[in-house]
Amino acid sequence: MAVRDQSTTQPLIARRAEWLPYHLPSIGEEEIAEVVDTLRSGWVTTGAKTQRFEQDFARILGVPEALAVASGTAAMHLALIVNGVQAGDDVIVPTYTFTATAEVVTYLGARPVLADVDPVTCNMTTETLQRVLTPRTRAVMVVHIAGQPCDMDPILEVARAHGLKVIEDAAHAFPARYRGRWVGTLGDAAAFSFYATKNITTAEGGMLVMPDPTARERARILALHGISRDAWKRYTAAGSWYYEVLASGYKYNLSDLHASLGLQQLRKVDRFHAIRRRYVARYQEGLRDLDAFSTPSEVSGTEHAWHLYLLRLRPGVLAIDRNTFIEELRARNIGTSVHFIPLHLHPYYRDIWGYHPGDFRAAEAAYEATVSLPLYPAMTERDVDDVIQAIHDIVGRNCR
Numbered sequence: 001m002a003v004r005d006q007s008t009t010q011p012l013i014a015r016r017a018e019w020l021p022y023h024l025p026s027i028g029e030e031e032i033a034e035v036v037d038t039l040r041s042g043w044v045t046t047g048a049k050t051q052r053f054e055q056d057f058a059r060i061l062g063v064p065e066a067l068a069v070a071s072g073t074a075a076m077h078l079a080l081i082v083n084g085v086q087a088g089d090d091v092i093v094p095t096y097t098f099t100a101t102a103e104v105v106t107y108l109g110a111r112p113v114l115a116d117v118d119p120v121t122c123n124m125t126t127e128t129l130q131r132v133l134t135p136r137t138r139a140v141m142v143v144h145i146a147g148q149p150c151d152m153d154p155i156l157e158v159a160r161a162h163g164l165k166v167i168e169d170a171a172h173a174f175p176a177r178y179r180g181r182w183v184g185t186l187g188d189a190a191a192f193s194f195y196a197t198k199n200i201t202t203a204e205g206g207m208l209v210m211p212d213p214t215a216r217e218r219a220r221i222l223a224l225h226g227i228s229r230d231a232w233k234r235y236t237a238a239g240s241w242y243y244e245v246l247a248s249g250y251k252y253n254l255s256d257l258h259a260s261l262g263l264q265q266l267r268k269v270d271r272f273h274a275i276r277r278r279y280v281a282r283y284q285e286g287l288r289d290l291d292a293f294s295t296p297s298e299v300s301g302t303e304h305a306w307h308l309y310l311l312r313l314r315p316g317v318l319a320i321d322r323n324t325f326i327e328e329l330r331a332r333n334i335g336t337s338v339h340f341i342p343l344h345l346h347p348y349y350r351d352i353w354g355y356h357p358g359d360f361r362a363a364e365a366a367y368e369a370t371v372s373l374p375l376y377p378a379m380t381e382r383d384v385d386d387v388i389q390a391i392h393d394i395v396g397r398n399c400r
Contacts, residue, residue: 014393015332016386022335023197026272026377027261034260046224046253053259054207056266060175061182063209067220068254068262072171072193072206077104078222078252079189079208080139082215083165085110089138094124095342095355096363097143101169102343105141112353113137114344116360121299122310122370123150126158128362139165144173144183146296146339147199147305152178152186167191171206174199175273176305183305184209194258199272199307200265202258223252275377276306279384283309283373286388292317292395308339309375312366318398322369325394329371332390337372 038044050068058066069075085091087109093102095114102112116128122145129140140159142150159166166187170176174192176183184190189210194202208223210216221227226249265272280296287295294312298304313322320328326336342363344355357364373387 014386014390016334016390018333020334020374020379020383020386022337022372022374023376024378025196025201026268027201028264028268030264030267031261034264035257038256038260041256044257045255047256049256049263050254050259053202053254053262053266056263057207058209060266060269061185061209063185063211064213065216067208067216067223068259069206069208069223069252070254071204071252072169072191072195073100073104074223074250074252075191075193075206075208076101076141076167076169077107077250078219079167079191079210080104080108080110081222082210082212082219083139083167083188085138085165088136090134090136091139091141092124092129092132092137093141093343094128094143094145094363095344095360096122096145096340096366097169097343098171098340099343099346099348100171101141101143102349110138111136112343112349114349114353114355114360116362117145117366119362119365121145121148121150122363122366123148124155125151126154129155129158133162137162137164139167141167141169142187143169143171144176144305146308146310147172147176148296148299149173149176149178149183149302149304151299156187165189171195171198172307173305175269175303177303179301185211188212189215194262194265199276199305200262200269202254202262202265205254205258205262218247221246222249225249225251272377273305276375279375279379279381280304280306280309282381282384283311283375283388286385287311287391290391290395292399293391306375309373310339310370311373313369313371315369317400318395319400320394320398322371326371328394328398329387329390332393334387334390335374338367338370339372340367342367 054066089110090113091105093112096117105112168187168190170184170190171193173183192207194205226247228244
């Protein structure tokens with residue numbers, strides 16, 4: 001039986017029987033078995049499985065070493081520390097990002113200097129970067145929004161010319177490539193996230209990748225209270241009770257329980273990515289004839305990770321705004337999200353750092369018009385088709 005919308009006498013012909021969540025993690029029996037194996041081993045904190053996870057991740061990216069940590073936020077914080085950011089420095093951050101990217105700058109007493117973004121990709125560009133350079137700028141935080149790589153070579157050129165470090169916030173960007181190179185291997189450091197909604201998950205967790213072996217070693221020490229590198233072994237047969245505190249550090253280590261999920265998720269990353277690409281193609285085909293929207297695309301010379309599918313409403317085509325569009329999808333049992341509310345619109349960044357609405361027009365325009373549709377391997381093609389059908393229904397009822 002068709003369900004009637006309270007705001008109209010027409011039946012909702014595209015309402016799902018069951019709620020489609022915006023995201024569900026793709027956890028299989030392999031992950032469950034790996035976690036059970038860890039529980040039965042008697043060793044649940046940082047240990048051999050975390051090391052294996054680091055090694056497997058590093059092998060995929062073709063880098064000598066990777067450091068598994070408690071979150072992508074922790075990885076960014078460590079990256080800034082070992083790349084020399086100090087109190088009083090400026091760090092450029094795109095305003096179109098999650099607060100963690102700028103938040104870690106404040107941990108060090110440095111100032112997050114916000115930058116606008118490209119109006120299409122929502123990524124920082126050399127132009128938006130150069131607009132906000134200051135004599136105190138020490139580093140640049142580059143965010144690969146939705147999994148679309150930034151145009152890194154020109155950004156790196158500008159950064160090198162000004163003696164700046166480049167940190168990649170690659171939370172959305174595994175696996176993504178830029179001109180044949182893995183995102184996360186392009187700058188002075190990269191932070192990946194394995195939060196529950198990411199392309200692979202450890203429930204909570206992150207990974208830090210850096211080309212400089214000295215910086216990597218310092219980050220590894222700082223990630224576990226600043227104590228000597230192999231201190232986690234002290235309760236094993238190969239370990240010793242004796243350790244030394246070499247620096248004032250943090251509790252940023254990843255446990256073997258979390259790494260157990262990551263070990264199995266890494267084995268599935270190619271399959272997960274292929275499913276995401278297939279669903280994106282289905283969205284593109286199903287939505288391409290609707291003038292009400294612009295759909296995302298993959299920039300030439302890059303391979304998109306497709307962490308997010310960002311659908312943008314064109315102004316003036318529909319009689320409803322983005323927020324109402326989201327509610328219309330909700331009424332049809334479809335979950336969505338918004339990525340992101342630009343940082344300069346949040347009270348903290350207004351009150352503490354002096355930003356105001358209107359400061360970054362491209363980011364604001366994207367925020368006001370964009371909605372993230374469900375996109376994850378645990379979906380089915382029927383789920384994707386339900387979203388497409390619902391959108392067509394909404395457009396049919398709300399076209400000007």
